[in-house]
Amino acid sequence: MKYLLFGTGDYYNRYKKWFESADVVALLDNAVEKQNTVLDNIRVLSPQEGVKLEYDVIIILSFYVKPMKQQLLELGVEENKIYHFYDLHKILDIHRLKKPVQYYGDAKQIIFAPDITKKKILLLSQDMTLGGPAIALYHAAEILIQHGYQVVFGSMLDGPLKKILLDRGISVVVDVNLQLETMKENEWINHFSLIFCSTINFYVFLSERDCTIPAVWWLHDSLFFYDGVDKQCLRQMDKTNLTVLSVGSVPEQAIHTIVPDLSVNWLVYGVEDTADVHKNLIKYDDRVCFVTIGYIESRKGQDLLLQAILLLPEEIRKKAVFYFVGQDSSVMAQQIKHKIQTIPEVIITGTVNRRQIDEILNKADVLVCPSRQDPMPTVAAEAMMNSVPCLISDATGTAAYLTDGKNGMVFRNEDIKGLSHQLEMCIRQPERLGEMGKKARNVYEKIFSMRVFEEALIGTVNDLL
Numbered sequence: 001m002k003y004l005l006f007g008t009g010d011y012y013n014r015y016k017k018w019f020e021s022a023d024v025v026a027l028l029d030n031a032v033e034k035q036n037t038v039l040d041n042i043r044v045l046s047p048q049e050g051v052k053l054e055y056d057v058i059i060i061l062s063f064y065v066k067p068m069k070q071q072l073l074e075l076g077v078e079e080n081k082i083y084h085f086y087d088l089h090k091i092l093d094i095h096r097l098k099k100p101v102q103y104y105g106d107a108k109q110i111i112f113a114p115d116i117t118k119k120k121i122l123l124l125s126q127d128m129t130l131g132g133p134a135i136a137l138y139h140a141a142e143i144l145i146q147h148g149y150q151v152v153f154g155s156m157l158d159g160p161l162k163k164i165l166l167d168r169g170i171s172v173v174v175d176v177n178l179q180l181e182t183m184k185e186n187e188w189i190n191h192f193s194l195i196f197c198s199t200i201n202f203y204v205f206l207s208e209r210d211c212t213i214p215a216v217w218w219l220h221d222s223l224f225f226y227d228g229v230d231k232q233c234l235r236q237m238d239k240t241n242l243t244v245l246s247v248g249s250v251p252e253q254a255i256h257t258i259v260p261d262l263s264v265n266w267l268v269y270g271v272e273d274t275a276d277v278h279k280n281l282i283k284y285d286d287r288v289c290f291v292t293i294g295y296i297e298s299r300k301g302q303d304l305l306l307q308a309i310l311l312l313p314e315e316i317r318k319k320a321v322f323y324f325v326g327q328d329s330s331v332m333a334q335q336i337k338h339k340i341q342t343i344p345e346v347i348i349t350g351t352v353n354r355r356q357i358d359e360i361l362n363k364a365d366v367l368v369c370p371s372r373q374d375p376m377p378t379v380a381a382e383a384m385m386n387s388v389p390c391l392i393s394d395a396t397g398t399a400a401y402l403t404d405g406k407n408g409m410v411f412r413n414e415d416i417k418g419l420s421h422q423l424e425m426c427i428r429q430p431e432r433l434g435e436m437g438k439k440a441r442n443v444y445e446k447i448f449s450m451r452v453f454e455e456a457l458i459g460t461v462n463d464l465l
Contacts, residue, residue, distance in 0.1 A: 001023060001056045001057065001091070002023060002024075002025050002054065002055045002056045003019060003023055003024050003025065003055060003056065003057060003058070003059055004024075004025055004026055004027075004028055004050050004051070004053070004055045004057075004058040004059070005019065005024055005026075005027050005028065005058075005059050005061055006027075006028040006029075006047065006050075006058055006059065006060045006061060006062070006068055006072070007028070007029065007060060007061035007062040007068070008027050008029045008031075008034055008039055008044060008061075009061075009062065009329075011061040011062055011063070011085060012027070012061045014061075014085075014127075014156075014157060014179070015059075015061055015085050015088065015179065016040065016061075017099070017176065018088060018092055018097060018179075018180070021040060021041055021042055024042050025050075025053050025054070025055045026042065026043045026044070026045045026050045026053060027039055027042050027043065027044045027045070027050075028044075028045055028046070028047045028050040028058070029044055029045075029046075030046070030047065030071075030331070031331060032046075035049075047071060047072065047075060048075060051072065051075045051076065051077055055081075056081070057081050057082070057083055057091065058072060058077060058081060058082050058083065059083050059084070059085060059087075059088070060082065060083065060084050060085070060228070061085055063224065063225055063227065063228065064227075065084055065227040065228040066227050069082055084228035085179075085228070086203075086204060086228045086229060086230065087228075087230065088179070088180055089180045089181070089182070089204055092180060094177065094180045094181055094185065097180075098177055099175075099176045099177055101173060101174070101175045101177070101188060102158075102173065102174040102175070103171075103172075103173055104162065104166055104171065104172040104173070104174070105165075105166055105169070105170065105171035105172055106171045107152050107171035107172060107173050110150050110152055110171055111152060111173075111188055111191045111192075112188075112191060113191075119148060119149050119150050119193070120149070120150045120152075120191070120192050120193045120194075121144055121149050121150065121151050121152075121192060121193065121194045121195075121196060121461070122151075122152050122154055122189060122192040122194070122195050122196065123137050123140060123141050123144075123151060123152070123153050123154065123196045123198070124154045124155070124178070124195065124196065124197045124198065124202060124205075125137050125153065125154070125155045125156070125161075125198050125199075126155070126156050126157070126198065126199050126201040126202070127155060127156060127157040127159055128155045128157060128158060128159030128160065128161035128162050128165075128172075128174075129159045129160065129161065130159075130160055130161060130354060131378075132220065132269070132376075132377065132378035133198045133199050133218075133220045134155075134159075134161055134198075135161070135378065136198070136218075136220070136247075136269035136270075136378070137153070137196075137198050137218075138153070138161060138164065138165060138170075139269065139270055139272065139450065139453065140196070140453075140457055141153050141165070141170050142168065142170070143450075143453070143454045143457055143458065144457070144458075144461065145169075145170065147458055149461070151170060151171070152171045152172070152173055152192075153165050153170050153171065153172050153173070154172070154173040154174075154175060154178070154189075155172070155173070155174055155175075155178075156174075156175070156176060156178045156179050156201070157174070157176065158174045162174070173188070175188075178202075178205060180204070181204075181205060182204060182205055182206075182207055182208035182209065183195070183205055183206065183208060183209035183210060183215075184208045184209060184210065185208070186205075190210050190213060192213065193213070193214075193465060194213070194214050194215075194216065194461065194464060194465060195209075195213055195214070195215045195216070196215075196216045196218065197215065197216065197217050197218065198218045198220065199218075199219065199220050199221055199225075200219060200221040200225050200226060200229065200255075202217065203229060203233070203234055203237070204230075204233070206237060206242070207233050207234075207236075207237050209238070211238055211240040211241050211242075212241070213241070214241045214242075214243070214464045214465070215241060215242050215243070216242075216243045216244075216245060216460070216464070217242060217243070217244045217245065218245045218246075218247070218267060219244065219245065219246045219247070219251040219252070219254075219255060219264075219375075220247050220251055220375050220376070221251050221254060221375060222250050222251065222254055222299075222373035222374065222375050223253070223254040223257060223373060224299050224373050225254075226254055226255075226257070226258060229258070231258050234255075234258055234259060235258065235259055239262070239263075243265070243460070243464060244262060244263065244264045244265070245264070245265055245266065245267040245460070246264050246265070246266055246267070247266070247267065247268055247269055247375055247376040247397065248266060248268060248375060248376045248397035248398075248400060249397055249400055250373070250374070250375040250376065250395075250396075250397040251375045251376075251397075252264045252266070254375075265460075267456055267457065267460060268376065268447060268448065268452075268453065268456070269376070269378070269381075269448070269453060270448060270449060270450040270451075270452065270453025270454065271378060271381045271382055271385055271444070271448045271449070271450070272450055273385055273444075273449065273450065274358065274385070275385050275386045275387070275441075287319055287320050287321045287345075288319060288320040288321075288365045288366070288426055288427045288430050288433075289320070289321050289323070289363055289364050289365045289366070290320060290321070290322045290323070290364070290365065290366045290367075290368050290391075290423065290426070291322075291323045291325060291360055291361070291364040291366070291367055291368065292305055292322075292323070292324055292325065292326075292367070292368040292369065292370065293325040293326055293357065293360070293367070293379045294325075294326045294369075294371075294377065294379065295326050295327045295330070296324065296326055296327065296328050296330050296332055296333035296336065296348075297330050297332055297333075298332060298372065299371060299372055299373050299374070300326075300370070300371050300372075300374070301369075301370035301371045301372050301393065301414075302324055302332070302333075302336060302370065303332060303335070303336065304370045304372075304414060304416055304419065305322070305324075305368055305370040305419065306336055306339060306340070306346065307416045307420075308370075308416050308417075308419040308420035308423055309322055309343070309345070309346060309420070309423065310343075311416065311417065311420040312420060312423060312424055312427075313424075316424055316427050316428070317343075317345050318345065319427050320345060320423070320426075320427050321345055321347065322345055322346045322347065323347050323349060323360060323364075324336065324346065324347065324348045324349065325349045325352055325357070325360060326349075326350075326351065327350070327351050328348055328349075328350045328351070333348070336348065357379075357382075361379075361382060361383055361386045361388055362386060364383065364386075364388050365388070365426070365430065365433050366388065366389055366390070366391050366409075366426055366433065367379065367380060367383035367388050367389070367390045367391070368390075368391045368392070368423075369390060369391070369392040369393065369396050369398070370392075370393055370419060371392075371393055371395060371396050372393070372395055372413060372414060373395055374393075374395065374396040374397065374398075375397045376396075376397035376398055377396060377397075377398060380392060380396070380398040381398070381444060381447075381448040383440070384408075384440040384441060384443050384444040384448065385441065385444045385448070386441075387437035387438055387440060387441040388437055388440065389407070389408050389409065389433055389436040389437045389439075389440045390402065390408045390409070390440065391408070391409040391410075391411070391419075391422055391423070391426070392408065392409070392410060392411075393410070393411055393412070393413045393414075393419075394410055394411070394412055394413055395413040401443050401447050402443065405436075406436070406439060407436060407439035407440050407442065407443050408436065408440055408443070409422050409426075409436075
C-alpha cells in the first residue's frame with residue numbers, strides 16, 4: 001500500500017515508525033517553509049502537489065482533522081481514502097509490524113508474578129512527556145504505592161518522565177504497540193487487577209478488552225480531540241466493568257456529545273505543592289506581568305490574547321509585560337512573532353523547562369488562559385498554588401471554580417474586548433491582584449491539592465477493588 005502522510009510535526013514523529021519509507025510516496029505539509037524539502041529521506045510537498053501523485057490512502061497525522069480533511073476533499077480526494085492516525089489499526093497489520101516491549105525497574109517481576117492479587121494496578125499514559133495528563137498519572141502512581149498497591153506505569157511512548165518515575169522507584173513499561181492494539185491483542189496487560197487509562201487516546205485499546213478486569217478511563221480531553229475518533233466504535237464500546245472519570249465539565253461534555261448516556265464521574269488531578277521553593281525570588285520590574293503558558297496554537301487562543309493586548313491604549317500597555325511561553329514553531333506562532341515586532345511589551349520565550357516555569361510563575365502577577373477549549377489546564381492550578389490569580393475564558397474547565405473578581409477573573413470565550421477590559425483593569429488596579437491571589441491559593445488547596453486528590457483517587461480505587 002502506498003501512503004501520503006499529511007503532517008510533519010509532533011504526531012508525525014509519534015507514528016512514523018509504522019511506515020516503511022519505501023511505502024510513503026510523500027509527506028504533505030501546509031507550512032510553505034517545509035515544502036520542497038526532504039525529511040527522513042522523503043519529499044515534503046504541498047497538499048495541492050501531493051494529491052496529484054499515485055497513492056492508496058492519505059493519513060492525517062494531526063489533531064486538526066476537520067480543516068485538513070476538508071482541504072483534501074476540496075482538492076478532489078475521495079473520502080474513503082482519508083484516514084486519521086486513530087484509524088491505523090484498520091489498515092496496518094499489527095501482528096506483522098509488532099515492536100518489542102521494553103520493561104524497566106521491577107516491571108517484569110510485578111507483571112509476570114504467578115499470583116494475581118487485588119493489589120496490582122497498571123497506569124497507562126499516551127506518552128511520557130511532562131504534559132498535564134502524564135504528570136497527573138505519575139502523581140496517581142505515587143499515591144497508590146504509598147497505599148500498598150503494586151503499580152506499573154505503562155506508556156505508548158518513551159520520554160523524560162521515565163527517568164523521574166524510575167528515580168522514584170516506579171516500574172515502567174514502554175509499549176509502542178499500544179498505539180494500534182486493543183487490550184485483547186496485548187499479551188502482558190491481562191496480569192493486572194485494575195487498568196487505569198488516561199485520555200481519549202485509549203479508546204481503540206478499550207474497544208476490545210477483557211471485561212472481567214475492571215478498567216478506569218480518565219478523560220482529560222476537550223471536544224477538539226474527538227474529531228478523528230471513530231464515533232461508532234466509541235458508542236459500541238462495552239461498558240461492563242468500565243468506570244469513566246473526567247477532570248471536570250469540559251471532558252465530560254465532550255464525550256457526552258458522542259455517547260450522551262455514558263455515566264461519567266469527576267476526578268480532578270492534584271498538583272504537588274512547590275510554592276514555597278521560590279517564594280523569596282524578586283520580580284524583574286514594576287510592570288504588571290501577565291503570563292500565558294502552552295503550545296502556541298488556535299485551541300490555546302494566544303491570538304485572541306494578542307488582539308486584546310493591541311486594543312489597550314498605548315500608555316496602559318507600556319505599564320505591563322506579556323510573556324507567551326511554550327512551543328513556538330507552529331504557523332500561528334510565526335504569525336504572532338511577525339505581529340509583535342513593534343510591540344516590545346510582548347515576549348515569546350519558546351519552550352522552557354520545569355524550573356523555568358516555576359520561576360516565571362513566581363514573577364507573574366496574572367496567569368492568562370485565553371483558550372477556546374481547555375479541559376483543566378495544569379498551569380492554572382500551578383498558578384493558584386503560587387498565589388497568582390488566573391484570567392481565563394469560560395471555555396476553560398478551571399472557570400467552574402472561580403468567582404469573577406474574587407479569586408480570579410473570567411471572560412466570555414473569544415470575547416476580545418472583554419479580555420482587553422480585564423487586562424486594563426489589572427494594570428490600572430494592581431493592588432487588587434495580591435488579595436485575589438491569596439483567595440486563588442484557597443482554590444488550589446480545596447480543589448487541586450494532593451491531599452484532596454489522594455482522598456478521591458483512593459476512594460475510587462478501593463471501591464473498584
